[in-house]
Amino acid sequence: MVKKQQKSIFVCQSCGHRAPRWMGRCPECDVWDSFMEEREAPAAVRKGSEPKVYPMDSIPLDAEKRTETGIAELDRVLGGGLVSGSLVLIGGDPGIGKSTLMLQTLAGLAEKEREVLYVSGEESIRQIRLRSQRLGAVKPGILVAAETDVERVLHLAEAGKPDVLVIDSIQTMFSPELSSAPGSVSQVREATLRLMLFAKKSGIPTLLVGHVTKDGAIAGPRLLEHMVDTVLYFEGDRNHVFRILRAVKNRFGSTNEIGVFEMQDVGLREVGNPSAxxxxxxxxxxxxxxxxxxxxxxxxxxxxxxALVTGTGGGSPRRTIAGLDSNRVALLAAVLEKKVGLNLAGHDIFMNVAGGVKVDEPAVDMGVVAALASSFLDRAVDGKTVVLGEVGLTGEVRAVSHLETRMGEALKMGFSRCLVPVSSARRLQAPEGMVLEGVKTVEEAMERLF
Incomplete structure (x- = not known):
């Protein structure tokens, strides 16, 4: 009997687009030389009982029960803890501290008499023990396995029934049913699908560690982020001690929530008051x-x-920005030049957010404008003043949200004056100990500050 030959397909390793033949550039994501040949696996025949439907009002709400990890900053980003049966993806640059965070999280859960399973596809069990000992995370409730076969991992999880499962990393997992290499689009997608089905069926929260590409996106198909319930990015610069854990997707909580950590010799330490x-x-x-x-x-x-504004040494002026959107800074510099008359076009501009934090909120526009003007004029802004407001192209200062909450934090940190948009100042009453000054335009703000 002649066996049916498996069909070859070409899959883009950037976005997962499938094509019947090799192509130089992917028509979906426009990446060059990203197609790899893979063998298409035969469709599996599913056997079992017929699917069921349930009345909405009869579905229990126990899925919203959360498990606190023991790390307050992580619980904050997750929305209060791990949800039963959730699939969480944690991405970050190599060496940023993803595995350290996972081991410390499991140690916190083990202290609450919970049994957890840590599966590593990158380190041996002895290496994991050495790392855990340095972190003070050696607990009897932590089960460790070094495995890359997703079928064997699922067998371990089904047999042990841990309270939490961690896979480090998802790019090292593979299914023997597929002929492609570990880390390929097909393997990452298949492994994530198997783990997602297991998490939903068993109710065991599962955390996946994912590598990040040079573009800052989690390696693998974009579909990976759509399959999971929560996507967390671990950000930071190796030259800085602070790490930011940011939620960019969360089906069980708010997005753009952050947790702040400080990297030390013994692991990550929570920063409860980042402002200080x-x-x-x-x-x-x-x-x-x-x-x-x-x-x-x-x-x-x-x-x-x-901000540092200095005369250029010739040629095109330099614009070096860290922690802010460089295009936004260029736009605000143009507004300053047009509306206030500061000649910034012939100067080099360097801007930085102290501490290695990334800020992309429009409400900090006035802060950027004030910093540029302060450096250009070589005049300092009053040390007890906080500057807020979005700046438009015509030089107007627009309202910002959560002004009362922002002023409360500034007052707590010892600031006594707040420069805000006049439309926001009219709606609120300044708290005791805080002077609230409203401005309509950038020109008026410059007069108040200098």
């Missing part, structure tokens, strides 16, 4: 230094914006 940490080394009466408030989810955080 980010402003701890702020210089006094320094030109180009301005404090503003950014809302990260439900948490207001005071950050220091630093």
């Amino acid at each position: 940490v980010f402003l701890a080394e702020r210089p006094e009466a320094a030109a180009g230094s301005v404090v503003t408030t950014s809302m990260e989810g439900s948490r207001p955080i005071l950050v220091e914006l630093q």
Whole structure:
């Protein structure tokens, strides 16, 4: 009997687009030389009982029961803890601290007499023990396995029935039913699908660690982020001690919530008051230094914006921006030049958010404008002043949200004056100890500050 030959397909390793033949450029994501040949697996015949439907009002709500991890910053980002049967994807650059966070999380769960399973496809069990010992995370309730076969991993999980399952990393998992190599689009998609079905069926929260590409996206098809319930990004610079855990998707909580950690020799330490940490080394009466408030989810955080405007040495002026959108900074510099008359076109501009934080909220526009003007004029902004507001192209200062919450955080940190849009100032009454000044335009703000 002649066996049916498996059909070859070509799959884009960037977006997962499938094509019957090799193509130089993917028509879906426009990436060059990303197609790899794979053998198409035969469709599996599913056997079992017929699917069921349920009346909406008869479905129990026990799925919303949350398990606290013991790490308050992680619980905050998750929306209160791990939801039963949820699938959580944690991405970040190599060496940023993803595995460290997972081991410390499992140690916190083990202290609450919960049994957890940590599966590593990158380290041996001895290496995991050495890392855990350095972190102080050696607990009897943590079960460890070094395995890359997703079928064997599921067998271990079904037999042990842990309270939480961690896979480190999803790119190392593979299914023997597929002929493609581990880390390919087909393998990552298949492994994630198997783990998702297991999590939903068993009710065991499952955390997947994912690598990040040079573009900052989680390696594998974009479909991966759609399959999971929650996507967390672990951000930070290796040259800085602070790490930001940011939620970009969460079916069980708010998005854009962040948790702040400090990397130490013994692992990650939670930062309960990020504003105090980010402003701890702020210089006094320094030109180009301005404090503003950014809302990260439900948490207001005071950050220091630093600007350095200096004459260019010839050629095109440089624009070096860290922690802010460079296009937004260029736009605000153009507004300053047009509406206030500051000649920034012939100057180099350097901007930085102290502490390695990334800020992309429009409410910090006035802070950027104030920092640029302060450096250009070489005049310091009052050290007790916080600057807020969105700036339009015509130089108007627009309203911002959560102003009362932002002012409360500024007052708590010892600031006594807040420069805000006049439309926001009219709706609120300044709290005791805080002077609220409303401005309509950038020109008026410059007169109040300098």
